[in-house]
Amino acid sequence: MLLEAYLEPHLRNALEQIGAAELVTPELEVPKIPEHGDLATTVALQLARPLRRPPRQIAEEIVRHLQLPSEDVAVEIAGPGFINFRFTADFFTRLLRQIADLGDTFGQLSIGKGKRANVEYVSANPTGPLHLGHGRNAALGDTIANLLTWCGYEVTREYYFNNAGNQMALLGKSIYARYRQLLGDEYPFPSDGYHGDYIWEIARGLVERYGDALREETEEHLAICRQEGETWCFAHIRQTLERMGIWHDIYFNEDSLYRDGKVDAVLQALRERGLLYEQDGALWIALSRFGRQDRVLVKSTGEGTYRLPDIAYHRDKLERGYDLIVDVLGADHITTIEDVITAVGALGYDTSRIKVVLHQFVTLTEGGQQVKMSKRSGKSYTLDELLEELGPDVVRFFFLMRAPSTHLEFELELARQQTEVNPVFYLQYAHARICSIFRYASERGIVPDETADTRCLIHPSEQALIKLLVRFPERVRKAAQLYEPQLLAEYLREVAQAFHAFYHEHRIIGAETPEHMHARFVLARLTQRVLRNGLAILGIQAPERMERAAEPLLH
């Protein structure tokens, strides 16, 4: 139960009585400063102009007509005309009791109930190992999918890839060239080929399996190289993702759109709407009618450009009946995706169901200096290397703690050297600490009373923690609806901080009375649950214990 919902009808009522209901919406917000109460409204300030009266006077009139739902809430007028509401400590302790009874369902939302969502992310073509940008995309997409699941959506996680285009052909040629070189032939490497060590590795595999049987440069042999490359790359991509705790329900192959006639169908539909025209032997789509630029869909060679299957793909997703379609893409896709959505919209589809989450690029720094190459491999850093060095929790958290729209600087020294001051560990530590308290209790034969009365939790640090925990559902909702996981990460940090502060001020085991002990167990249990569920949404472990850093011996 949200506090806002508790008060809003009464505020609305008061506004109606003074005849101002039409002029303003009865919005309530949480003041930044605790001294300003638990909720506040600025309606009186907003009404000052239309009513042509001083805001304070209006506030007084509203308050006079306000019938408060219970003795638990007090009202005051402050500053130029803010109306502040303050709930009693007793109210919050009883709220804690109610929320604790909800168990793991606390915070779960129903806004997506009965709805289906599709989240597409990673979607890297199998031409090489994943890099840092893919990592951010993967962490974001996976967390958004988790958030939507938490909101009640039935979520499909999808990976879209192309294994037929120029890029893949080039991969095959690169592998073939390395293969020939391994056989001792002088064979030129394609100028724009893939240079990574993995190409050598794949080629070595071919030598082992085929010997020199593929030496002759035929379409068939190149196809084997290409296929081998795809298999290898996909296996590694999936392994990397698995390391991050990521999997997909559907791997959607771009090529299938051609095979199933969906590309032709899209061309047909566009043609029927008069959106296609020929020029210079190519087929163009007239996006300029929608304030955009015309684009080639079919090249003069007869091949489609990538935009064509992209349009067919989005049409397909819309046809599959999802209520919500989320595309998680790097910033370089802006122009393309807008073209695609415009085209699909021109075909008469409701594109408001499509939500594009664009994230900016990632730069890796070490001590403030930009790192372009991995020290070990001498090549650009792969996601795998980062995972190996830092572990999945740190990597995921670093990718998630910034807003998708901002450029992300991944500071290696902070992530690596200062594992002890790392923001991830701060959250995990709070959880481990709570687990430790329950372990300690159990060892001493203390059984926490999960149904204990919590009304004695009236100290400021206890109240602050309760007030924060109450906000969990609303904060998750905001993160989900804005597709901004960093909001949840920030909230969890606040919870951890409030718990640590509470912990230092009060004892649980050894509290002043048994009543306090059991009430605090309830509070600790709820904190633990919020941290565990919140971390689970971010895809980060909530460890039950953490190693204590070895203390240096003092002499």
Next chain:
RNA sequence: GCGCCCGUAGCUCAGCGGGAUAGAGCAUCGGCCUUCUAAGCCGAGGGUCGCAGGUUCAAAUCCUGCCGGGCGCGCCA
């Protein structure tokens, strides 16, 4: 030239569906372990919220222009 994103403390960034004294982490300085994990807590210093206009009772937040940085703008994906 056009489009999208960013410009907030020494550094990295929250806040930006307008609101009352602009926050966090790191870094710096000072306190706190004979009791449930000090990967912690408490405190201090540090900011013309890029600049200039505009809208508003109220602007870091909305609008316009400019400056600075990133990414796109292909019959590549």
